[in-house]
Amino acid sequence: MDVHSSANHRQMDYNLDNMDAKHGKGLLCPEDRFDSGVDSLKEDEDLSREFGDMSMDPTEPVSEEYEPWRAAVTEDGDTLLHLSIIHEATEKAQHLIRLSYNHSFLNIQNHQRQTALHLAVITEQPQLLDQLLKAGADPLLVDNSGNTPLHIACKRGSLTCFGVITQNCQRRLTSILSAYNYSGHNCLHLASVNGYISLVESLIRLGADINAQEPCSGRTALHLAVDHQNPTLVCCLLNLGADVNCLNYGGFTPYHLTFGRHNNEIRSQLYDRTSQELRDMPDSESDDSDMEGLSEDEVYDDIKFGK
Structure with a gap:
């Protein structure tokens, strides 16, 4: 230079x-x-x-x-x-x-x-x-992964930097919260994937769409919480009003993502809240018992997205 x-x-x-x-x-x-x-x-x-x-x-x-x-x-x-x-x-x-x-x-x-x-x-x-x-x-400029500074704060779990950005950007907060990076994640998705409960709660309180779907797969934060087997986050999102009947682009509810998984706490949290007609796997006449004895890969492989 x-x-x-x-x-x-x-x-x-x-x-x-x-x-x-x-x-x-x-x-x-x-x-x-x-x-x-x-x-x-x-x-x-x-x-x-x-x-x-x-x-x-x-x-x-x-x-x-x-x-x-x-x-x-x-x-x-x-x-x-x-x-x-x-x-x-x-x-x-x-x-x-x-x-x-x-x-x-x-x-x-x-x-x-x-x-x-x-x-x-x-x-x-x-x-x-x-x-x-x-x-x-x-604060809306993105790096080569499509991340704004707030994306990075949510990915890293930095509550202090999160607070500084959101407090200084009130007029642009809606745009920042709704921005997707190049992996199809907004700030709520990143906080959910990494299990930062406090950030998830703060984002939703500030106006983040709790049911926002990933552009590539249609997963919501609740889908991601199930995907990552995080019962505490599942409970948090349910209490904050997440839609249990939201379908991803494959036609699967969060409850469907519990098939082949072994966390009964998550499954029980979702079962009663999920509409009865949405409890069975799409295009399948099988019930839960039909899934017993199958490995996780056999059951779940076709409904993993964006991994």
């Missing part, structure tokens, strides 16, 4: 070869990226010197003119703000945010399409997350 020089601006001594050698080169996948840079900061005593050469004076007014440091990126597409968040250089990140209030710099996406907001959630820095949102960062 070339960093533009200017006679009027002292530049950060930015050497990508050194950065690669010290911090690791090539962040290959979103899961790996969740932890990138955080541990290396604790071992790298020279990081502060690299950030220290940035030519920004906090006493100077914010300029609308081109600033070279805003265009500086690594070969992974990370800006100085991305790097500050990854390495938990909080003061530097706060300085950059102050200089970029309502500026498009806050929404630059790296090569994994992660914004500063995504990285603040991944590194669990709610204070920076709050400052970014108040400065105008866009």
